[in-house]
Amino acid sequence: MxxxxxxxxxxxxxxxxxxxxxxxxxxxxxxxxxxxxxxxxxxxxNPIRFFTSMFNEIYRPAFDLLRSVIMHFVEKHKEKINEEENKGK
Incomplete structure (x- = not known):
């Protein structure tokens, strides 16, 4: 062989x-x-997994930024209200 x-x-x-x-x-x-x-x-x-991944990579940081802007606005508004209450006393 x-x-x-x-x-x-x-x-x-x-x-x-x-x-x-x-x-x-x-x-x-x-x-x-x-x-x-x-x-x-x-x-x-899998398309569902793909969109979930895209959401986590792109949209979640945008939502976090939007949330921080809203929280900052709310804190400023609370500070303004507290200052007005303190002036009134």
Missing amino acids: TKNNKYGHIRSFKDFENEKILLHYQIKLAEKKLEIKQLELKEYI
């Missing part, structure tokens, strides 16, 4: 049958791994 023959270990029909079963299971394993990768990819590019 030649050096590059990867089936040189087959000497009988029993060895051939074992090799055939081994290759069958290797194919099944490769198919299952491919299915898992496909499911992982679908999970990764």
